[in-house]
Amino acid sequence: MNREEILKDIQGRFKGDIIDFFDKSPKRVYIEIKPESLVKIASFVFKDLGARFNIASGVDTRFHMEILYHFTIEEINLLISLRVKLFKPNLEVDSLSGVFEGANWIEREIHELLGINFKGHPDLRRLLLSDDWPEGVYPLRCDYQEWDKDAVRDRGV
Amino acid sequence: MSRRTIVPIGPYHPLQEEPEFFTLTVEGEKVVDIDVQVGYNHRGIEKLSELKTFDQSTFVIERICGICSTSHPFAYVRAVEDIIPVEVPERAKYIRTIIAEGERIHSHLLWLGLAGHFLGYNTVYMWAWKLREEILDVMEILSGNRNNYAMFKPGGVRRDIKREDIPGVIKKIDSIVPTLTMLKKAVMDDPVLHARIEGIGVLTKEESINYCALGPTSRASGVARDARKDSPYGAYDKVKWDMIVTKNGDVYDKVIVRILEKLESVKIMKQCLLNLPDTEIDLNIKDIPPGEGIGHIEAPRGETFHYVRSDGTNRPVRHKVRAPTFMNLPTYKATVVGETLSDATIILAAIDPCYCCTERIAVRNTKGRKLYNGEDLIKLSQAKTDKIRNKLSLR
Numbered sequence: 001m002n003r004e005e006i007l008k009d010i011q012g013r014f015k016g017d018i019i020d021f022f023d024k025s026p027k028r029v030y031i032e033i034k035p036e037s038l039v040k041i042a043s044f045v046f047k048d049l050g051a052r053f054n055i056a057s058g059v060d061t062r063f064h065m066e067i068l069y070h071f072t073i074e075e076i077n078l079l080i081s082l083r084v085k086l087f088k089p090n091l092e093v094d095s096l097s098g099v100f101e102g103a104n105w106i107e108r109e110i111h112e113l114l115g116i117n118f119k120g121h122p123d124l125r126r127l128l129l130s131d132d133w134p135e136g137v138y139p140l141r142c143d144y145q146e147w148d149k150d151a152v153r154d155r156g157v
Numbered sequence: 158m159s160r161r162t163i164v165p166i167g168p169y170h171p172l173q174e175e176p177e178f179f180t181l182t183v184e185g186e187k188v189v190d191i192d193v194q195v196g197y198n199h200r201g202i203e204k205l206s207e208l209k210t211f212d213q214s215t216f217v218i219e220r221i222c223g224i225c226s227t228s229h230p231f232a233y234v235r236a237v238e239d240i241i242p243v244e245v246p247e248r249a250k251y252i253r254t255i256i257a258e259g260e261r262i263h264s265h266l267l268w269l270g271l272a273g274h275f276l277g278y279n280t281v282y283m284w285a286w287k288l289r290e291e292i293l294d295v296m297e298i299l300s301g302n303r304n305n306y307a308m309f310k311p312g313g314v315r316r317d318i319k320r321e322d323i324p325g326v327i328k329k330i331d332s333i334v335p336t337l338t339m340l341k342k343a344v345m346d347d348p349v350l351h352a353r354i355e356g357i358g359v360l361t362k363e364e365s366i367n368y369c370a371l372g373p374t375s376r377a378s379g380v381a382r383d384a385r386k387d388s389p390y391g392a393y394d395k396v397k398w399d400m401i402v403t404k405n406g407d408v409y410d411k412v413i414v415r416i417l418e419k420l421e422s423v424k425i426m427k428q429c430l431l432n433l434p435d436t437e438i439d440l441n442i443k444d445i446p447p448g449e450g451i452g453h454i455e456a457p458r459g460e461t462f463h464y465v466r467s468d469g470t471n472r473p474v475r476h477k478v479r480a481p482t483f484m485n486l487p488t489y490k491a492t493v494v495g496e497t498l499s500d501a502t503i504i505l506a507a508i509d510p511c512y513c514c515t516e517r518i519a520v521r522n523t524k525g526r527k528l529y530n531g532e533d534l535i536k537l538s539q540a541k542t543d544k545i546r547n548k549l550s551l552r
Binding site: 127 | 195196199203204239242366367368369382387388389449451453460462464466474475477479483484486487
């Protein structure tokens with residue numbers, strides 16, 4: 001299948017699940033989808049289209065949280081980014097680690113840094129933050145504030 | 158009957174000399190479970206990058222990793238160029254390719270040396286690291302630095318390659334080929350090495366796809382993935398080279414992929430140097446419009462992935478960095494379990510891990526302890542020298 005056929009196929013198959021379809025350039029496509037249909041579309045892209053999962057990236061935009069799941073279809077040199085928007089206080093989305101193992105670590109990372117809960121993740125322990133980091137403080141959120149009054153700031157930076 | 162023992166390795170790896178913590182659960186000699194704990198080396202680079210301008214970020218990103226110091230800026234500048242979007246001049250593309258390939262050669266040599274060292278085969282270690290000096294000299298001629306080349310900027314490169322330097326560089330690159338070939342033979346023909354690393358730590362094709370493994374780790378398992386071929390950037394689609402793919406997925410194949418890749422890199426470097434086009438090297442980009450961009454390139458360890466979002470100001474609002482080890486590290490679960498403890502070290506080393514790249518987020522908490530900066534450390538060191546001096550003069 002070539003690029004146009006694949007994109008048409010996705011659009012036709014998931015008509016009710018796609019909110020926005022942005023064909024940015026020959027190599028990049030951004031598809032905004034409903035959070036509840038993430039697993040369905042991601043499995044289709046990963047398993048049926050044979051795409052490789054690059055990574056997910058979480059963004060706090062002050063108004064809502066966004067997670068972008070980046071997939072590459074190598075045969076046609078196309079990078080598909082599935083965009084999921086989450087609104088406070090309902091920061092929950094289904095975990096993809098059941099579909100492929102590669103999503104395991106990045107979901108742990110997004111969980112601790114942005115405070116998004118991944119339903120069905122087998123092991124949401126901390127990945128990067130230290131054990132004495134307090135619960136409910138998320139360093140990559142926009143409203144993050146220094147919580148440790150004794151912390152010594154680096155003079156060199 | 159089956160008594161389980163926990164063998165901790167870390168938090169400072171005795172051989173790889175990087176901070177990570179493996180908890181191996183063993184039954185007798187056999188490893189039955191493994192848990193990897195990272196996060197000892199946070200520097201907050203993603204957050205830091207949001208506080209710098211687009212041009213300054215390039216230098217911060219360069220310091221994510223000392224070994225693959227080109228791959229991160231390369232992916233970052235491509236992400237910024239993807240926001241606009243813009244194509245860089247031809248000459249800049251070639252220069253970028255040359256630098257990236259030089260880095261691949263020295264990184265693979267470094268790993269090969271370390272792998273030999275882990276196995277107690279120190280001859281390979283000495284040969285590989287001696288050879289690495291040659292390629293570092295080449296990099297110094299081309300960029301002015303042995304490492305952290307600072308060649309990249311959004312829109313082009315910062316430094317041109319001089320015409321009169323090229324013959325000398327080509328001569329130097331040619332001179333390392335016989336030694337590389339010798340090293341290849343030394344590894345491929347050595348019966349001891351075959352016996353030691355063949356068939357251990359197998360990552361099957363299905364597991365490689367499931368774990369989304371990258372770079373040489375996936376190519377050794379027969380998954381033909383290489384960002385240089387799949388989504389060509391730089392000058393990779395203009396030169397002739399082959400992707401190295403092997404089938405077995407064991408440690409031996411991972412070694413072979415890396416050794417053969419070095420020879421391909423030499424080929425790419427030479428072709429680029431000989432066909433360097435005569436154009437500008439920089440576009441002088443002034444403004445970055447609002448939007449988002451993705452840059453992914455093939456680093457020595459696999460694909461490096463950068464996602465940058467701009468809101469029209471001179472700073473990125475979000476910068477996501479994904480180093481290849483982040484995806485390769487979890488494959489330990491598939492490769493180490495079931496092997497013996499003595500093989501664990503080399504299996505863990507076989508993905509060419511680079512923990513410092515993997516851990517780049519988070520805000521530091523020092524909890525009231527004193528932080529030393531460079532000056533303090535120099536003072537401490539001077540005080541210690543004085544102490545020793547006094548002690549000696551007293552005698």
